[in-house]
Amino acid sequence: MNQDELFKKVISHAKEYGFIFQSSEIYDGMQAIYDYGQNGVELKKNIRDYWWKAMVQMHENIVGLDSAIFMHPTTWKASGHVDAFNDPMIDNKDSKKRYRADVLLEDYAEKLRQKADKECAKAAKRFGESFDEAMFRETNPRVKGYMDEANETMARMAKGLTDGNLEDVKALIEEKGIACPISGSKNWTEVRQFNLMFATQMGSTADGASEVYLRPETAQGIFVNFLNVQKTGRMKIPFGIAQTGKAFRNEIVARQFIFRMREFEQMEMQFFVRPGEEMKWYEYWKEARIKWHKALGLGDENYRFHDHDKLAHYANAAADIEFNFPFGFKELEGIHSRTDFDLKAHEEFSGKKLQYFDPEINKNYVPYVVETSIGLDRMFLAILSAALKEETLEDGSSRTVLKVPMALAPVKVAVLPLLKKDGLPEIARDILKELQLDHNCQYDEKDAIGKRYRRHDAIGTPVCITVDHQTKEDDSVTLRNRDTMQQERIKIKDLATTINALISLKSLLKD
Ligand code: ATP
Numbered sequence: 326m327n328q329d330e331l332f333k334k335v336i337s338h339a340k341e342y343g344f345i346f347q348s349s350e351i352y353d354g355m356q357a358i359y360d361y362g363q364n365g366v367e368l369k370k371n372i373r374d375y376w377w378k379a380m381v382q383m384h385e386n387i388v389g390l391d392s393a394i395f396m397h398p399t400t401w402k403a404s405g406h407v408d409a410f411n412d413p414m415i416d417n418k419d420s421k422k423r424y425r426a427d428v429l430l431e432d433y434a435e436k437l438r439q440k441a442d443k444e445c446a447k448a449a450k451r452f453g454e455s456f457d458e459a460m461f462r463e464t465n466p467r468v469k470g471y472m473d474e475a476n477e478t479m480a481r482m483a484k485g486l487t488d489g490n491l492e493d494v495k496a497l498i499e500e501k502g503i504a505c506p507i508s509g510s511k512n513w514t515e516v517r518q519f520n521l522m523f524a525t526q527m528g529s530t531a532d533g534a535s536e537v538y539l540r541p542e543t544a545q546g547i548f549v550n551f552l553n554v555q556k557t558g559r560m561k562i563p564f565g566i567a568q569t570g571k572a573f574r575n576e577i578v579a580r581q582f583i584f585r586m587r588e589f590e591q592m593e594m595q596f597f598v599r600p601g602e603e604m605k606w607y608e609y610w611k612e613a614r615i616k617w618h619k620a621l622g623l624g625d626e627n628y629r630f631h632d633h634d635k636l637a638h639y640a641n642a643a644a645d646i647e648f649n650f651p652f653g654f655k656e657l658e659g660i661h662s663r664t665d666f667d668l669k670a671h672e673e674f675s676g677k678k679l680q681y682f683d684p685e686i687n688k689n690y691v692p693y694v695v696e697t698s699i700g701l702d703r704m705f706l707a708i709l710s711a712a713l714k715e716e717t718l719e720d721g722s723s724r725t726v727l728k729v730p731m732a733l734a735p736v737k738v739a740v741l742p743l744l745k746k747d748g749l750p751e752i753a754r755d756i757l758k759e760l761q762l763d764h765n766c767q768y769d770e771k772d773a774i775g776k777r778y779r780r781h782d783a784i785g786t787p788v789c790i791t792v793d794h795q796t797k798e799d800d801s802v803t804l805r806n807r808d809t810m811q812q813e814r815i816k817i818k819d820l821a822t823t824i825n826a827l828i829s830l831k832s833l834l835k836d
Contacts, residue, residue, distance in 0.1 A: 326715060332651035335710045336582055338725070342784050344368065344709070344735075345583060357579030357587045364784050365705070367735035367765055369590075372704050373569055375733060376592045378834055379617050380567045380697075387565035387594065388558055392546025394571060395537050401522065403674035404545050404667060405638050406538075411518035413486060413494060414577045420508035425578055426494050426516045427635075429503050430482045435653070437475040441468045483635035491516040521574040523587075539573035544696060546570075547595045548667045551679055551692075555597075562681055562692055563606065567594040569701065581652055583702040590701040597692035599683065600665065606695045607642050607662040614660060614697050615646055620833045621730045623711040629654060639666035648707045657707055658699035665691040708733065712785065718810075727785035728808060732830045734785045737764035741777050743793040745770050753792040756802070756817060760824070782807060787828050790820065 326334065339345040343362035347354035361369055381389045401407050413426040444467055449456045462468055478501065485494040495516045504511050523539040540546065547566045554566050569592045579585050598606045611630065619625050627649040636643055640661045648657040668679045668691045680689045712729040731737075740757045742749035750770055760766045767786070769777050774791060781789055789805040796802050796817075803812045804823065815823060 328651045331710065331713070332582075334715075335651065335706075335713055338713055338727075338783070339365070339582075339709060342727075357576060357585065359583055359586060359702075364735040368708070368729065368733060368785075369701060369705055371733040371735070372708065373590075373592065373701060375830060375833065376617075376699070376701075376704075377567070377569065378830060380565070380592075380594050383834060384565065386560070386563065387567055387596075388554060388560070390547060390550055390554065390566050390568045391570065392543070392550060392568060394540050394573075395527065396540060396545060396549065398535060398537055399674050400545050400549060400671075401538050401541075403670040404548075405670070406522055406541055407520075409638050410522060410541060411520050412577050413491060413516045414519045415495065415498065415516045416514040417505035417508055417510060418512040418514060419510040420505050422505060422507050423577055424505075426491075426498060427482060427486065428578070429498055430478055430494075430501070433501050433503055434475040434478045437471045437478075441471040441475075444468045444471070479634040486635055491518070519575075519577055521576065523573045523575055540571075541574050542572050542698070543568050543570045543591045543593045544595060544698065545667070547593065548671055548679075548694075551595075551597065551668060552677075555681065562683060563596060563598045563602070565594050565596040567592075569593075581650075583706050584650065584652075584655065586702055589703075591698060592701055592704075593696065593698045595663075596695045596697075597681070598695060599686075600690055600693045603662045603664070603693040603695055604642065607660065610695055610697050611644060611660050614658060614699075618646060618648075618657075621708070621733075623708065623730075627707075627711060628657075631656070637661070639663045648703075650707065651710050657703050658697065661696045661698070663694040663696050665693050667694065668692065724779060724782055726782040726807065729785040730833070731787040731807075731828045732833055734787050734828070735765065736767050736781070736784060736786045737788065737828050738766040738824060739777070739781045739786050739789045740766060740768050741774060741789055741791050742770050743774060743791055747794065748797065749792050749794070752796055753790075756790060756792065756820065760820065763821070764824070764828070778805060788824055 342364055344365035346360045346362055348358035348360050349355050377389070381387050414423055415426045415429070416423050444465065445458055445461060448461055448465070449458065462472070478497065481497055482494060485491065485497065495513060498513060499511065502511065522541050524536050525539065527535055527537045547568060550566070554560060569590060571588060572591045573588050576585050576587055579587055596606055596610065615628060618628055629647050631645045631647050633643040633645070641664050642662040644660050645656040646658040646660070647654040672679045672691065679691060681692050682689050708729055712727050714726050714728055715723060716726060717723050738760050740753045740760070742753040754768060757766055757768050778789055785807065787807045791803045791805065793803070800817050801814050802817060802820070804815050804820070805812045
């Protein structure tokens with residue numbers, strides 16, 4: 326399967342097996358809005374739990390919060406979202422397709438970097454053992470040419486966007502000869518800024534309703550509650566506040582399935598630190614977060630850091646953790662050193678002090694913040710696309726298996742009576758009842774056993790338990806492992822311990 330085919334397969338598999346449906350499908354759907362089906366909702370919840378446990382439960386100095394989606398409109402003035410939460414858009418006059426100008430240029434730079442990588446790979450082959458890649462990158466004119474052009478393009482774009490010089494961003498697109506992938510033409514409109522917040526009215530229009538926004542990030546709910554949590558929780562700096570919840574962005578280009586949605590879920594943590602110590606904590610969280618990802622076993626080579634070329638208005642350092650999606654390496658999580666920008670802005674706009682008295686240095690200050698921010702839906706897509714496998718078996722047949730990390734699987738155990746008679750269903754239901762206390766399990770008696778195994782492979786169920794006639798004689802069942810397909814005979818009383826060892830979140834969290 327090439328990457329394009331894999332992506333198509335991921336989308337169709339997600340629908341066929343009840344993971345993700347297009348929203349309002351019977352009315353032909355809504356672009357970039359999706360619903361999670363019976364298996365999707367479980368997988369999503371398990372990813373959220375893994376995050377929550379790792380961030381909140383495993384840290385003495387991090388606590389949770391669940392703030393409202395609607396916030397006072399001034400929040401978004403203070404945060405800069407009303408004035409600056411824009412994406413630069415550009416339309417192709419021939420295809421009438423709309424693009425993000427920065428994405429067109431980023432893709433262009435990425436292609437140059439890929440060309441440089443290819444040259445290096447070729448040279449590595451040619452020179453063998455003695456190849457010094459760093460030296461080659463520094464001295465080979467072709468590689469240097471590609472990299473210099475990529476860096477210059479990004480730097481000029483960043484300057485154009487920071488200075489609001491959108492004419493130059495357009496000029497850059499034209500100079501680089503970037504064409505619309507659909508029409509192939511270079512007939513572009515001007516670059517314009519487009520605010521991504523959804524606005525709506527609160528209260529009836531008759532009595533002067535006020536305009537409110539659907540939050541575009543969960544972070545501001547944390548900032549405005551900083552003192553509430555610090556005081557009532559008697560939190561000492563450094564400490565963090567974490568929350569998960571919906572965010573809304575009117576994305577200009579909403580493509581790539583659940584990668585870029587208009588309604589999505591974030592998992593964010595704001596870590597409040599002493600001014601001057603933010604870089605130490607920024608490095609700490611970069612390290613901690615990449616470890617959290619790699620513990621899932623989706624392949625270390627699928628992650629990389631990308632330092633931002635253009636820093637957001639609030640940041641003094643920022644990096645993305647990128648994942649190798651079927652459409653290439655793209656942002657999965659952002660780690661940002663946000664300085665004291667947000668708290669200071671809320672002080673200014675609200676007229677309330679948002680400061681911390683640090684007893685160790687006997688000083689009041691506005692804390693600095695390091696943020697980790699990950700999209701739950703993107704994480705879902707990362708897992709789904711890395712886990713979906715077509716395997717050819719020894720007997721020449723094939724199977725589709727979803728090798729999601731076992732601890733995150735939507736259904737942990739399937740209990741299957743071999744036949745629908747002879748008392749086997751009753752025994753199976755008794756086993757189910759016991760295991761249900763700890764895990765999401767399913768009972769399935771329809772179709773031949775092989776077909777049932779395949780059905781559970783396709784949704785990633787780690788363990789299938791089969792009850793047969795021998796069970797009646799010696800209280801043993803067969804336990805089939807999703808990944809190895811090996812079956813072992815095991816006593817019913819030992820089931821819980823064996824299953825827990827396979828699917829527990831503990832091993833992931835301990836790492
Ligand atoms: P991008 O550059 O892809 O638009 P961003 O830099 O604007 O993302 P942040 O504001 O840093 O994203 O948001 C934090 C995280 O939220 C991202 O790393 C991503 O995982 C997730 N996210 C952001 N926008 C969307 C979206 N439209 N759909 C799904 N997830 C999103």
